[in-house]
Amino acid sequence: MARTALVTGGSRGIGAAISxxxxxxxxxxxxxxxxxxxxxxxxxxxxxxxxxxxxxADYDESKAGIEKVEAEVGPIDIVVxxxxxxxxxxxxxxxxxxxxxxxxxxxTGVFNTVHPVWPGMRExxxxxxxxxxxxxxxxxxFAQVNxxxxxxxxxxxxxxxAQEGARAGITANAICxxxxxxxxxxxxxxxxxDSIVAQIPAGRLGEPEEIAxxxxxxxxxxSQFINGSTISANGAxxxx
Ligand SMILES: NC(=O)c1ccc[n+]([C@@H]2O[C@H](COP(=O)([O-])OP(=O)(O)OC[C@H]3O[C@@H](n4cnc5c(N)ncnc54)[C@H](OP(=O)(O)O)[C@@H]3O)[C@@H](O)[C@H]2O)c1
Numbered sequence: 001m002a003r004t005a006l007v008t009g010g011s012r013g014i015g016a017a018i019s020x021x022x023x024x025x026x027x028x029x030x031x032x033x034x035x036x037x038x039x040x041x042x043x044x045x046x047x048x049x050x051x052x053x054x055x056x057a058d059y060d061e062s063k064a065g066i067e068k069v070e071a072e073v074g075p076i077d078i079v080v081x082x083x084x085x086x087x088x089x090x091x092x093x094x095x096x097x098x099x100x101x102x103x104x105x106x107x108t109g110v111f112n113t114v115h116p117v118w119p120g121m122r123e124x125x126x127x128x129x130x131x132x133x134x135x136x137x138x139x140x141x142f143a144q145v146n147x148x149x150x151x152x153x154x155x156x157x158x159x160x161x162a163q164e165g166a167r168a169g170i171t172a173n174a175i176c177x178x179x180x181x182x183x184x185x186x187x188x189x190x191x192x193x194d195s196i197v198a199q200i201p202a203g204r205l206g207e208p209e210e211i212a213x214x215x216x217x218x219x220x221x222x223s224q225f226i227n228g229s230t231i232s233a234n235g236a237x238x239x240x
Contacts, residue, residue: 004028004074005219006066008113009083011040011051013182014132017208018080019049021216027078030069032056034083056083056109063116076117078128078219081110084150086184088143099146106150110157118170127170128219131158132211135178135234151176155230162228171227175214178234181205202235 010019010031019031032052033040040051050073054065070076084106087098114129121127136144137151154174161172179185179196185205186193197205214231217223232240 001074002026002028003077004030004069005078005080006030006032006069006076006113006117007080007082008032008056008109009034010049010080011043012036013184014177014180014208014211015080015082016043017212018082018215019043020047021209021212022078022080022219023047023049025216025219027219028073030073030076032065032083056081056112057104059108059112059115062109062112066113066116070120075120075124077121077124077126078130079114079117080130080132080215080219081113081154082132083109083113084132084134086144086147088147090143091145094145102146102150106147107153110154114157114161118165121165121170122168125169127165127168128223129158129161129165129170129172130215130218131172131174133174133176133230135176135232135238138176138230138232138240139238158230159228166227169224171218171224173218173223173226173228174230175211175218176230176232176234177206177211178232178237179205180208180211182208200235200237202237204235206233206235 005022005027007019009015011033023029029049044051054061131154133154134151136148140148158172158174
Protein backbone atom coordinates (compact mmCIF):
# COMPACT_ATOMS: atom_id res chain seq x y z
CA MET A 1 0.00 0.00 0.00
CA ALA A 2 1.25 3.48 -0.86
CA ARG A 3 2.61 5.49 2.04
CA THR A 4 1.04 8.80 3.03
CA ALA A 5 2.96 12.08 3.18
CA LEU A 6 1.89 15.34 4.81
CA VAL A 7 3.54 18.55 3.56
CA THR A 8 2.82 21.67 5.60
CA GLY A 9 2.77 24.81 3.46
CA GLY A 10 2.59 22.36 0.59
CA SER A 11 0.42 24.44 -1.74
CA ARG A 12 2.93 27.12 -2.74
CA GLY A 13 6.65 27.69 -3.29
CA ILE A 14 9.10 25.02 -2.18
CA GLY A 15 6.29 23.07 -0.49
CA ALA A 16 4.32 22.79 -3.74
CA ALA A 17 7.37 21.34 -5.50
CA ILE A 18 7.79 18.87 -2.61
CA SER A 19 4.12 17.81 -2.74
CA UNK A 20 4.34 17.22 -6.49
CA UNK A 21 7.63 15.30 -6.26
CA UNK A 22 6.25 13.00 -3.56
CA UNK A 23 3.09 12.39 -5.59
CA UNK A 24 5.27 11.52 -8.60
CA UNK A 25 7.10 8.97 -6.37
CA UNK A 26 3.75 7.26 -5.73
CA UNK A 27 2.92 8.53 -2.23
CA UNK A 28 -0.56 9.66 -1.19
CA UNK A 29 0.02 13.34 -0.47
CA UNK A 30 -1.86 15.88 1.64
CA UNK A 31 -0.72 19.51 1.51
CA UNK A 32 -1.61 22.15 4.07
CA UNK A 33 -1.80 25.94 3.87
CA UNK A 34 -2.63 28.86 6.15
CA UNK A 35 -5.06 31.18 4.39
CA UNK A 36 -4.49 31.57 0.66
CA UNK A 37 -7.61 29.65 -0.44
CA UNK A 38 -7.25 30.71 -4.06
CA UNK A 39 -3.70 29.36 -4.44
CA UNK A 40 -4.68 26.14 -2.64
CA UNK A 41 -7.75 25.55 -4.84
CA UNK A 42 -5.68 26.18 -7.99
CA UNK A 43 -2.99 23.79 -6.73
CA UNK A 44 -5.53 21.03 -6.04
CA UNK A 45 -7.16 21.55 -9.41
CA UNK A 46 -3.82 21.34 -11.24
CA UNK A 47 -2.26 18.47 -9.30
CA UNK A 48 -5.12 16.46 -7.79
CA UNK A 49 -3.38 16.78 -4.40
CA UNK A 50 -5.80 17.39 -1.51
CA UNK A 51 -5.24 20.58 0.46
CA UNK A 52 -6.16 21.23 4.09
CA UNK A 53 -6.27 24.56 5.89
CA UNK A 54 -4.97 25.03 9.39
CA UNK A 55 -2.55 27.20 11.31
CA UNK A 56 0.57 25.22 12.24
CA ALA A 57 1.13 27.63 15.13
CA ASP A 58 -1.97 26.24 16.87
CA TYR A 59 -1.58 22.80 18.50
CA ASP A 60 -5.27 21.92 18.70
CA GLU A 61 -5.91 22.96 15.08
CA SER A 62 -2.89 20.95 13.93
CA LYS A 63 -3.97 17.86 15.87
CA ALA A 64 -7.54 18.05 14.53
CA GLY A 65 -6.29 18.66 10.98
CA ILE A 66 -3.92 15.72 11.15
CA GLU A 67 -6.72 13.46 12.43
CA LYS A 68 -8.83 14.53 9.43
CA VAL A 69 -5.98 13.80 6.98
CA GLU A 70 -5.39 10.40 8.58
CA ALA A 71 -9.11 9.55 8.30
CA GLU A 72 -9.39 10.73 4.68
CA VAL A 73 -5.98 9.94 3.18
CA GLY A 74 -4.31 7.43 5.48
CA PRO A 75 -1.98 7.12 8.49
CA ILE A 76 0.86 9.60 8.01
CA ASP A 77 4.23 7.93 7.38
CA ILE A 78 6.14 10.99 6.12
CA VAL A 79 5.95 14.50 7.51
CA VAL A 80 7.57 17.43 5.73
CA UNK A 81 7.52 20.43 8.10
CA UNK A 82 7.92 23.14 5.50
CA UNK A 83 5.49 25.93 6.47
CA UNK A 84 7.43 29.04 7.40
CA UNK A 85 7.30 32.82 7.46
CA UNK A 86 9.65 35.77 7.77
CA UNK A 87 9.06 39.00 9.73
CA UNK A 88 12.40 40.70 9.16
CA UNK A 89 13.71 43.72 11.04
CA UNK A 90 17.07 44.76 12.44
CA UNK A 91 17.20 43.65 16.06
CA UNK A 92 16.87 47.17 17.51
CA UNK A 93 13.60 47.55 15.59
CA UNK A 94 12.28 43.99 15.97
CA UNK A 95 9.05 43.92 17.95
CA UNK A 96 8.04 41.19 20.41
CA UNK A 97 5.14 40.52 18.02
CA UNK A 98 7.55 39.85 15.11
CA UNK A 99 9.60 37.60 17.37
CA UNK A 100 6.59 35.58 18.56
CA UNK A 101 4.93 35.25 15.12
CA UNK A 102 8.05 33.67 13.66
CA UNK A 103 8.79 31.46 16.68
CA UNK A 104 5.16 30.28 16.86
CA UNK A 105 4.97 29.41 13.14
CA UNK A 106 8.46 28.17 12.29
CA UNK A 107 9.53 26.48 15.52
CA THR A 108 6.45 25.64 17.60
CA GLY A 109 4.81 24.80 14.26
CA VAL A 110 7.28 21.94 13.84
CA PHE A 111 6.42 20.58 17.29
CA ASN A 112 2.70 20.93 16.52
CA THR A 113 3.10 19.03 13.25
CA VAL A 114 5.34 16.21 14.41
CA HIS A 115 3.97 15.56 17.92
CA PRO A 116 0.52 14.29 16.80
CA VAL A 117 1.97 11.85 14.21
CA TRP A 118 4.82 10.53 16.38
CA PRO A 119 2.85 7.86 18.35
CA GLY A 120 1.49 6.31 15.11
CA MET A 121 4.95 6.20 13.57
CA ARG A 122 6.35 4.50 16.69
CA GLU A 123 3.57 1.91 16.62
CA UNK A 124 4.00 1.17 12.89
CA UNK A 125 7.82 1.16 13.22
CA UNK A 126 8.31 3.50 10.30
CA UNK A 127 8.49 7.25 9.94
CA UNK A 128 10.19 10.05 8.08
CA UNK A 129 10.43 13.54 9.60
CA UNK A 130 11.90 16.08 7.19
CA UNK A 131 12.19 19.68 8.37
CA UNK A 132 12.86 22.52 5.95
CA UNK A 133 15.34 24.73 7.78
CA UNK A 134 17.49 27.40 6.05
CA UNK A 135 21.03 28.51 5.29
CA UNK A 136 20.24 31.43 7.60
CA UNK A 137 19.77 29.04 10.51
CA UNK A 138 23.33 27.85 9.89
CA UNK A 139 25.04 31.20 9.43
CA UNK A 140 22.65 33.82 10.87
CA UNK A 141 21.43 36.78 8.85
CA PHE A 142 21.13 40.54 9.30
CA ALA A 143 17.54 41.45 10.29
CA GLN A 144 16.61 37.81 10.90
CA VAL A 145 17.34 37.16 14.59
CA ASN A 146 13.86 35.65 14.91
CA UNK A 147 14.00 33.58 11.70
CA UNK A 148 17.59 32.37 12.23
CA UNK A 149 16.71 31.29 15.79
CA UNK A 150 13.87 29.11 14.50
CA UNK A 151 15.87 27.60 11.67
CA UNK A 152 18.80 26.79 14.00
CA UNK A 153 16.22 25.32 16.39
CA UNK A 154 15.06 22.96 13.63
CA UNK A 155 18.50 21.37 13.61
CA UNK A 156 18.30 20.68 17.34
CA UNK A 157 14.84 19.18 16.87
CA UNK A 158 15.90 16.68 14.21
CA UNK A 159 19.10 15.67 16.02
CA UNK A 160 17.08 14.90 19.15
CA UNK A 161 14.18 13.19 17.35
CA ALA A 162 16.70 11.07 15.42
CA GLN A 163 18.02 9.63 18.68
CA GLU A 164 14.52 8.98 20.03
CA GLY A 165 13.16 7.47 16.82
CA ALA A 166 16.04 5.41 15.45
CA ARG A 167 15.05 2.13 17.10
CA ALA A 168 11.45 2.58 15.99
CA GLY A 169 12.43 2.92 12.32
CA ILE A 170 11.88 6.69 12.32
CA THR A 171 14.40 9.07 10.81
CA ALA A 172 14.49 12.85 11.29
CA ASN A 173 16.56 15.08 9.03
CA ALA A 174 16.75 18.73 8.03
CA ILE A 175 17.35 20.39 4.71
CA CYS A 176 18.90 23.85 4.67
CA UNK A 177 18.07 25.51 1.36
CA UNK A 178 20.03 28.53 0.23
CA UNK A 179 18.22 31.15 -1.83
CA UNK A 180 15.53 29.50 -3.94
CA UNK A 181 13.59 31.04 -6.82
CA UNK A 182 10.18 31.15 -5.12
CA UNK A 183 7.62 33.95 -5.46
CA UNK A 184 9.01 35.50 -2.27
CA UNK A 185 12.56 35.75 -3.60
CA UNK A 186 11.50 36.68 -7.15
CA UNK A 187 9.41 39.55 -5.71
CA UNK A 188 12.44 41.39 -4.32
CA UNK A 189 13.78 44.19 -6.55
CA UNK A 190 16.03 42.93 -9.34
CA UNK A 191 19.02 44.87 -7.94
CA UNK A 192 18.71 43.15 -4.54
CA UNK A 193 18.27 39.78 -6.25
CA ASP A 194 21.42 40.38 -8.28
CA SER A 195 23.34 41.14 -5.09
CA ILE A 196 22.07 37.87 -3.57
CA VAL A 197 23.07 35.87 -6.66
CA ALA A 198 26.52 37.51 -6.57
CA GLN A 199 27.10 35.77 -3.20
CA ILE A 200 26.29 32.31 -4.60
CA PRO A 201 29.29 30.57 -6.20
CA ALA A 202 26.91 28.58 -8.43
CA GLY A 203 25.92 31.92 -9.96
CA ARG A 204 22.19 31.31 -9.72
CA LEU A 205 19.27 30.80 -7.36
CA GLY A 206 18.22 27.25 -6.54
CA GLU A 207 15.04 25.76 -7.97
CA PRO A 208 12.25 24.48 -5.68
CA GLU A 209 12.51 21.11 -7.47
CA GLU A 210 16.14 20.78 -6.29
CA ILE A 211 14.92 20.86 -2.68
CA ALA A 212 12.03 18.53 -3.54
CA UNK A 213 14.46 15.91 -4.86
CA UNK A 214 16.36 15.97 -1.52
CA UNK A 215 13.04 15.42 0.27
CA UNK A 216 12.10 12.52 -2.01
CA UNK A 217 15.41 10.82 -1.21
CA UNK A 218 15.06 11.35 2.55
CA UNK A 219 11.49 9.99 2.39
CA UNK A 220 12.57 6.78 0.68
CA UNK A 221 13.51 3.43 2.21
CA UNK A 222 17.04 3.93 0.80
CA SER A 223 17.76 6.69 3.33
CA GLN A 224 17.12 4.60 6.49
CA PHE A 225 20.66 5.06 7.88
CA ILE A 226 20.67 8.83 7.31
CA ASN A 227 19.31 10.11 10.58
CA GLY A 228 19.76 13.40 12.42
CA SER A 229 21.62 14.96 9.53
CA THR A 230 21.47 18.33 7.84
CA ILE A 231 21.62 18.53 4.06
CA SER A 232 22.78 21.90 2.74
CA ALA A 233 21.49 22.79 -0.73
CA ASN A 234 22.86 26.26 -1.37
CA GLY A 235 25.07 26.34 -4.50
CA ALA A 236 28.25 26.44 -2.34
CA UNK A 237 27.22 29.67 -0.59
CA UNK A 238 28.00 28.38 2.91
CA UNK A 239 29.65 25.32 4.48
CA UNK A 240 29.18 24.11 8.04
N1 LIG B 1 12.44 30.60 -0.52
C1 LIG B 1 13.68 30.48 -0.07
O1 LIG B 1 14.64 30.97 -0.67
C2 LIG B 1 13.95 29.70 1.20
C3 LIG B 1 15.27 29.52 1.60
C4 LIG B 1 15.53 28.77 2.75
C5 LIG B 1 14.49 28.21 3.48
N2 LIG B 1 13.21 28.42 3.08
C6 LIG B 1 12.15 27.79 3.88
O2 LIG B 1 11.37 26.95 3.04
C7 LIG B 1 10.03 26.92 3.50
C8 LIG B 1 9.10 27.29 2.35
O3 LIG B 1 9.44 28.59 1.90
P1 LIG B 1 8.76 29.25 0.60
O4 LIG B 1 9.66 30.33 0.15
O5 LIG B 1 8.35 28.17 -0.32
O6 LIG B 1 7.47 29.94 1.28
P2 LIG B 1 6.13 30.52 0.61
O7 LIG B 1 6.22 30.52 -0.87
O8 LIG B 1 5.89 31.81 1.32
O9 LIG B 1 5.01 29.44 1.05
C9 LIG B 1 4.79 29.24 2.42
C10 LIG B 1 3.74 28.17 2.62
O10 LIG B 1 3.58 27.98 4.02
C11 LIG B 1 2.21 28.20 4.38
N3 LIG B 1 2.15 28.79 5.72
C12 LIG B 1 2.70 29.94 6.16
N4 LIG B 1 2.37 30.15 7.45
C13 LIG B 1 1.60 29.09 7.84
C14 LIG B 1 0.92 28.74 9.03
N5 LIG B 1 0.97 29.51 10.14
N6 LIG B 1 0.20 27.58 9.04
C15 LIG B 1 0.13 26.79 7.95
N7 LIG B 1 0.75 27.07 6.79
C16 LIG B 1 1.46 28.21 6.73
C17 LIG B 1 1.68 29.12 3.30
O11 LIG B 1 0.24 29.06 3.23
P3 LIG B 1 -0.61 30.17 2.40
O12 LIG B 1 -0.43 29.79 0.93
O13 LIG B 1 -2.00 30.00 2.87
O14 LIG B 1 0.00 31.49 2.71
C18 LIG B 1 2.37 28.55 2.07
O15 LIG B 1 1.70 27.38 1.63
C19 LIG B 1 9.95 27.88 4.68
O16 LIG B 1 10.07 27.17 5.89
C20 LIG B 1 11.16 28.78 4.48
O17 LIG B 1 11.61 29.32 5.68
C21 LIG B 1 12.91 29.14 1.95
